[in-house]
Structures are given as structure tokens and as C-alpha cells.
Amino acid sequence: MIKPLYKYEPKNGFTRWLDARLPVLTLIHGSFVVFPTPRNLNYWYSFGAILTVMLASQIVTGIVLAMHYIPHTSLAFASVEDIMRNVNFGWLLRYLHANGASFFFIAVYIHMFRGLYYGSYKEPREVLWILGVLLYVLMVATAFFGYVLPWGQMSFWAATVITNLFGAIPLIGESITTWLLGGFSVDSPTLNRFYSLHYLLPFMIAGVVVLHIWALHVPGNGNPVGIQVRVPQDTVPFHPYYTVKDGLAIVVFLFVLAVVVFYQPNALSHPDNYIPADPLKTPAHIVPEWYLLPFYAILRAVPSKLGGVLALGAAIFVLFLVPWLDTSRVRSATYRPIYRQFFWIFVITCVGLTWLGSQPPEGGYVIAGRILTIYYFLHFLVVLPVVGLVEKPKPLPASINDPVLPPGESVRQAAE
């Protein structure tokens, strides 16, 4: 790994005093100021920073919403309406939080597909990738708990369906479901504990984010060319080069979020969740939030309760194995002509599953769901290992500078 160009030197008496006792300023300086970052990162690499900002935004809006929300079955729905109508700027805070969750998932999916395209999970970044998948699982759990809190029809039936997934476990499934619910059906004890966990998990996410960044900073960033940084000229200091680049990406991303919050605040949610929860009546057509639709389609594709639940779990678990399923030694899909095509087929498969998850479980939708579910697993279990073995990659450039600098320039810079 390339060393930073210079070391942090405290400038005044206080920072010298502090840094000698707790070198936190040295740590921040080394990680976010002089950190040597490949000079060829494109905007797809900005989504890590965007995700950090979205986590902070969700925690801040969530903490203030918690000052007004009441986790009881008889008051939860009313308290959310109270936030929308009576609390000062409550409508803005809630719409920021609800749409912020959607945008959090937009950013994480782009971040994950970027990792799959550029082979970011490959040696020596396997642990970085595993921590990322763990973060995704924690995000899904947090989003699910949060979705239950408004206690609308979709909230209630989402809680019912998801907790019943555990009932598919042989022998102990029923007891686990009862234990999770704190009763025989979704009720006040369920709502209360989901609220507690919804408040806890974001801070666990923040903790794993620290590990994720730590695991990133040991080998350093990957890059679109996929070859290792070799000489100091391959890198630039994180500040100002990437603070500015990430900063611009964050502003543009938040701008799009603001457009949705102010002009289409309910476009990404379901109108049935504005109907108070009714334990005696399931809505005619229940669907999860859009970001979980692909997994919902996989759950419904299998015509057996246990099988569907296992397929749902396997669809997420297989992501943990990606570093070992991909046999290619070339990281970036830019230099992998066959894998690049399969990558886009996989993206289309995921978009297709998302759409199928939103459709009723009947006729052609079920058949299409089965085909795409099989392909989803084929991509990981067959395409990734086999393509890596049979594919002839394009020649890699000698340096990460070659694709971005004029011919000869990188050689000249390296010689300096």
C-alpha cells in the first residue's frame, strides 16, 4: 500500500497536547485528508460517501420523529397523522425520513452493483465486501421495523407475513414466531419491541460502517481499472480531490431526494398504509416496499412454505460467497468481455424480479418469477465460477494512469 505523502503535525499547543494523549487527529488526518486514493475513481465510487450522509440523515430525522411518535396500537397511527398535521415541520421530517429510506436503498443498490461490476470484492477486499453485505442485511431489518411503526394496513400485514416466515422452520418455528411477536398475533407488544429495535439498529449500522471503512483503508480503494496502485503518482490525497468529488455527488443526490420530498412525497410508498391497521382484513394486494420486491418475488416463486423461505434467505446469503464464487483474477468488468454481458443480464434480472414482486401472484407472473429466480441463482452459482475460468480477458494497462493520461504521460510522471 502507498504511504501518505506527509504525516500529520499538530499546529498549536492544544492539538499537540490532545494528539499526544489520544491521536484522534492523526487518525482523521490519515484517513480522510492525506489518504492516498487512486486518481481514476469515477462517480460510481461516490456512493459510499452518499450512504454515509444518508445514514446520518436517517438518524437525525429519526431521533426527532421519536420525540413525537407513540408506539402503541391505539395511538401509533394517530401520532403519525399528528406529526403530519400538527407538529412544526413534522410533514417535512417524516417525508425526509420515509423517502430517505428509499434513497438509502437506491444508493446501496448502486454501490453494490458497482462492486459487482468492478470486482471490488476480490482479494484482498473480501472482508470489506462481507461487512458490506452485513450492512445491507442490517439496513433491511431496520427498514422493515420502521415500516411497521406507522401501523397502517401495510405495516400490520408486513409484520404478520415477515414474522410468519420463521414459522416455516420445522418443529420450533411456531414457538419462535410467538416469541418474536410476544403474543399469538401482531399486537402492541410486537409494535413496542419493533420500535425499540428500530432505534437500536442504526447505531449498530454506524458501528459496522466504521469497520467497513477500516477494512477499506487497509488495502486502499479499488478503482475502475482494477489493477493495484503501484506508485505514488497513481494516487491523489483524499482531500481536496475526493472531498470535492464526493461533495458534488452528495449535493446532486440530495437535490433529487429534495425534489421527491417536496413534489412526490408518496410516490415510493403504498396508499394502503394510510388506512389504519385492521387485524381482521388483509388488503387485497399486499406488497413490501419497492426495495424488497425482488426478494418477495423469490419467496413467492417457490410453491412451498419452507422452500420459499429458504430461497429468500439463500438469495441474500449467496452474496456473502461472491468473493469465492468469482474465479476470475481480473477485477474490472471493463476488461472482461463475457462477464460484462452477464453483469447486465443480471441487472435486468433484478429489475425484472422487482417488477414481478409488485404483481399479483397468479398466472404468467408466477412462471416469469420462477424463471428469473432460477437465473438469479444461476448467475452466482454457475456464471460467476464458469465465466472466470473460460473467459479470455482483454490486456490490462500497465498502470492505472494509462487509460486517463495521454500516452507517455504516466511514464514521464513516474520517472519524475
Place this chain on the structure above:
Amino acid sequence: MAESDTADPSRRDFLYIATGAVGAVGVTAVAWPFIAQMNPDAAALALATTEVDVSSIAPGMSITVKWRGKPVFIRNRTPAEIEAAKAVPLSDLRDRTARNANLPDDATADDANRGVAGNEALIIMIGVCTHLGCVPLGQQGDYGGWFCPCHGSHYDTAGRIRQGPAPENLQIPPVAFVSDSVVRIG
């Protein structure tokens, strides 16, 4: 340090094992209440019973009552529905056990074992799909019984699973007639 390692190893080993053992038991003992607190509390466990007057339910009519927080379907089936349910051979069923809390666990899912004893037209079932807990819709689906809109499970006129992802027939709760017209659930 070399001397202290060899001075009295049995004493340190004893403390090491004893501390570890007490610690492990202690952690387990403390974990127990933290896990057990999530199970249903005394209020939820207090077995509620519901009494319903079924005399006003005409043939072809259904009502839904709430028992233990769950919907319970009570249907007075039409003769055609009873005939349809009786005509199904046991070998055609996905789940061949009655799932009837009033009968032994291994009772077969014949129509007679699904209806209320002594009144074959009446069927009383917990209205919770055995797949993932949605409430099925009555008199819908390919078998004229119940259809779960969530994931497409079809139940027949005796509430038996016929098609779709649900693994079991709709559950039948403990029921008993307390008079000619009133039935107690629970």
C-alpha cells in the same frame, strides 16, 4: 515470570477453570430472563374464550369473530358446498390431517372431521392462512372455499389446502356448543 508459572500451577488452573465455569453459568442464567421477557406475557396468555350465537347464520352466510387477536371464520355451508367437500377423496388432499383441536392429532381431513361435530353444515376455523398469516377471502379461489390474496393459496369448502404455498389446512380451534344456538370458542 517463569517462576510464577511453575510455582503453583494447580492453584492458578483451579481459579481459571472455576472462574470460567461460574462465568458461563452466570451468563446463561442472566440471559434467560432477557430472552424469556419476549414471550407472551400473562395478559396475553390468559386464555380468552368467545361465545357466539350461530342460530342467525343462514345457509351460505359467514361471520368473522375475533378470538385471541385472530379472526375466526364461522360459516353455515350450503348443501352444494358440503357435497363438494365430501366428494374429494383423501388422496387428493395436500394435507391429510384434520388440524382440528377437538380431535386427536392424527384424525384424517375428511369433511366430517372438519365441520362442527353434530352440525355438519357449520364450519369454524381460524381465518389465518397457514402460509404467512394473511386472512383468506371467503368463497373465492379455484375450489370455491377460501383464497389467500397474499401468495395465492386456495382452500376448498372445508378449509383444506388444495393449491398454493400454504402447507396445512386452516386450523380449527376448540369449539363446543353451550346451548342449542350458542357455541364457545376456546
